[in-house]
Amino acid sequence: MSSDLYCTDLVRRFGEHRAVDQVSLDVPAGSFFSILGPSGCGKTTLLRLLAGFDRPDSGDIFIRDQRMNTVPPNKRPVNMVFQHLALFPTMSVADNIGYGLKRRKVAAAERRKKTERVLEQVGLPGLGDRMPQQLSGGQRQRVALARCLVLEPTLLLLDEPLGALDLKLREQMKVELKHLQKAFGTTFVYITHDQSEALVMSDRVAVMRNGRFDQVAAPDVLYREPATPFVASFVGDNNRLDGEVLGVDNERVRLRLDTGGEVSGRPSSALAVGQRASLFIRPESMLIGADLPASFSRIETQLSTTLFDGANSRIETRLGERELFARLPQDGSVGDLQPGTTVSLGWEPQRATVFAEAQV
Amino acid sequence: MNRTAGKLSLLLLLTPFVLWIVLLVLLPHVQMLRVSFQVRESWDSLSWGVTQYSNFFAESYYWRTFIRTGVMSMLTTALTLLIGFPIAWYIAKLARGRARGVLFLACLIPFWASELVRTYGWMILLRESGLFSGWLQALGWVDGPVELLYNDAAVIVGLVYNALLFMVVPLVTTLDGLDDNLVEAGYDLGGNHWNVLREVVIPWAMPGIVSGCIVVFMLTLGSYLTPTLMGGKDSAWFTQQIFTQFITRFNWEQGAALGVLLLVLSSLLVWLGLRLTGQNLRKVLG
Structure with a gap:
């Protein structure tokens, strides 16, 4: 498959600090690629390197096999949707969209036609005469997208554009962005700190930390088979238990927890007996009750509280110093639980991942 | 009771302002308008008429100077804008932290001296026996002393210098509010420097440009010392x-x-300027 964007060993230093540190990536044409990471992980710096607002200290950027390192932003086949959208406040919606076309010397009549068509495509027909300030947050979002998409860029960069929207609209726009990306067939590179945005929309997600990629994978792989303890705790909710390796056999690692008790999980890397290790288990894989199959790992915890939230209801329990969460099924299989009582939690070892000494 | 107190305090707050407007602005102008229509018939009798105004149009020296002053003031305003804009851009967008304050101060420092002193400063530089003349002779570019003072260029130099701060301050204020992302978006969508300046930066800075131009134009039109001392x-x-x-x-x-x-000329030109740039006074004054 051809790549629209291909980067090798990108480095960007600010003084001693490496904001982007040896990042390589390969984004296939027409795909939705997300870079997910906490604030300050270097994702915005990386995006600015791709847009051309900043130059890498070393490494190369190729877009459709053209080296882009020294190409200025206005000459790159790349457009960007800014975090605060950056719609020109002194221009109407149509002029905002027409700005890029005008730079390409598209004739006025053609420009008007293209502007009208793209406004229809993003679901804002006939709003060309409005000023950006007169639009709602969701509408502004669409105008910002239309302004880039009308130029048919090879690559569209998006810098957390949903951050300013309220929760409900954000959920709506997530799905819509995904549909628009499919409809236009443009390659999207999306950066966000919101793991749900990345998981819902992307074909592939890169999890970034301290200027490096921890893991690049499809969303479901990222969720089920995290490569590092950071990915395990950053993507989705997770419970963490620390202990010492007792034995490794047959794709299973047995762990003695610091709080006592013995549990098992799937090793993510080579582990040695006696080594410190952390086990991660998702709340929905943690089952409540005493009558679990014998192959399951089991712990006894103190119930702190139950958190009712419809299908996402969970219980919060304590094991030593740690807070643990488990999904609380709403089908009546678990009886009434009183705070302070002892609750048995268990999981199928296959569903837990064990890492050597997590430093998160 | 409470409402009366509120009204009273509003009245008290407004009093100095109203007094200032009425006593120092309105009354003198009304008085001046009245006097301008008085015709002295003999030493103790007056009548009403437009003799003074017809004098203005009949005597070419009056209206020529009038037009000259208007044109030179507009030229000065345009030059001040051309010089002030890059300075304001540097202060608002490129300078960081301490440098910003220092630059602002550098613009302000000349105003600690009076206009008279500032103008004499220029005269010391530009006069026949002045520094520039001396340097030009030392470099061998001219044979004898040159008089750089007492011409229109010297007047404009002095006027621009006096007006610069009043252009830079409103420009810095508006440019400060310009989101850097807007400029980046301008480039990202394919614009070059000129496109971004013309379509993004200038429309944004328009209120600052217009208010700076109004202030500079008024100041220049009404200035007395600089044209008198440097113009000859x-x-x-x-x-x-x-x-x-x-x-x-x-x-x-x-x-x-x-x-x-x-007064009529300056009001007319300001009104015309606002019309041509599509701004209104309310927007410009924020």
Whole structure:
């Protein structure tokens, strides 16, 4: 498959600090690629390197096999949707969209036609005469997208554009962005700190930390088979238990927890007996009750509280110093639980991942 | 009771402002307007008429100076904008932290001296026996001393220098509010420097540009010292004629008429400028 964007060993230093540190990536044409990471992980710096607002200290950027390192932003086949959208406040919606076309010397009549068509495509027909300030947050979002998409860029960069929207609209726009990306067939590179945005929309997600990629994978792989303890705790909710390796056999690692008790999980890397290790288990894989199959790992915890939230209801329990969460099924299989009582939690070892000494 | 107290405190707050407007702005102008329509018939009798105004149009020296002052003031305003804009851009967008304050201060420092001192400063540099003349001779570019003072260029140099701060301050304020992302978006969508300046930066800065231009234009049009000291005999300025009428000739009626005309000219040009740039006074004054 051809790549629209291909980067090798990108480095960007600010003084001693490496904001982007040896990042390589390969984004296939027409795909939705997300870079997910906490604030300050270097994702915005990386995006600015791709847009051309900043130059890498070393490494190369190729877009459709053209080296882009020294190409200025206005000459790159790349457009960007800014975090605060950056719609020109002194221009109407149509002029905002027409700005890029005008730079390409598209004739006025053609420009008007293209502007009208793209406004229809993003679901804002006939709003060309409005000023950006007169639009709602969701509408502004669409105008910002239309302004880039009308130029048919090879690559569209998006810098957390949903951050300013309220929760409900954000959920709506997530799905819509995904549909628009499919409809236009443009390659999207999306950066966000919101793991749900990345998981819902992307074909592939890169999890970034301290200027490096921890893991690049499809969303479901990222969720089920995290490569590092950071990915395990950053993507989705997770419970963490620390202990010492007792034995490794047959794709299973047995762990003695610091709080006592013995549990098992799937090793993510080579582990040695006696080594410190952390086990991660998702709340929905943690089952409540005493009558679990014998192959399951089991712990006894103190119930702190139950958190009712419809299908996402969970219980919060304590094991030593740690807070643990488990999904609380709403089908009546678990009886009434009183705070302070002892609750048995268990999981199928296959569903837990064990890492050597997590430093998160 | 409470409402009366509220009204009273509003009244008290407004009083100084109202007094200032009425006593120092409105009354003198009304008085001047009245005087300008008085015609002295003999030493103890007056009548009403437009003699002073017809004098203005009949005497070519008056209206020529009038037009000259208007044109030179516009030229000065345009030059001040051209010089002030890059300075304001540097202060608002490129300078960081301490440098910003220092630059602002550098613009302000000349105003700690009076206009007279500032103008004499320029005269020391530009006069025949001045520094520039000396340097030009030392470099061998000219044979004898050159007189750089007492021409229109010297007047404009002095006026631009006096006006610069009043252009830079409103520009810095508006440019400060310009989101850097807007500029980046301008480039990202394919614009070059000129496109971004013309379509993104200038429309955004328009209120600052217009308010800076109004202030500079008014200041320049009404300035007296700089054109008088640096312009010499051939560079007449309209304020000089008002001065002459009031002080030298003691012809208050003619002086008042010229004063009214200057006020009308400046108001007219400001109004025209606002119309042409599509701004209104409310927007410009924020």
